[in-house]
Amino acid sequence: MKSKILITLFITTALLFGYKSNAQLPHASIFVHALYASALDKNSQAAYNGGIGVNGGVTIGTSRTRLVGTIGYTNFFGAGSVPDLHYIPVKLGFRKYLPLTLHKVFLQGDLGAGFLSNKDDDNTSTRFAADIGAGVHLAGFDAAVVFDGINTPHNWSTWVNFELGFNLGF
DSSP: HHHHHHHHHHHHHHHHHHOOSOOOOOOOEEEEEEEEEOOHHHHHHHHHHEEEEEEEEEEOOOEOOOOEEEEEEEEEEEEEOOEEEEEEEEEEEEEETTTTTTTTTTEEEEEEEEEETTTOOOOOEEEEEEEEEEEEETTTEEEEEEEEEEOOSSSSEEEEEEEEEEEEOO
């Protein structure tokens, strides 16, 4: 089942983010987003009361397609006796600005590792993490909705992130 999900995600990413080489100067930017996370799956909804965090990274590529590297931190607030969960994702992916939108609307997909720990102990674990989302870039600001997933031992923990922040190009 896990391999089918990975293959489907890889094929979808390849189809959405096909690269066409043009003789253009590279575009690069640095971004920082604040985020609110809301659980989508039943297990995460029962265990956590949402989360807040921040992520940042760099993009480099053409005006339409960019390689993206991100790192972040999210604190998921435990419900009842469940301790808070700390999540640090480190991911690489692609951002594709859609045609006919003046390079303002984008789709983005990322794959990487998620480092998990909880507030009550020193145990950490590393899990496969992936996300896909869409957003808009206007005058140095980004707003995005991103579906984020963490592969846990028994299932996928899935969240929807609402992100808002700066994206400064150079």
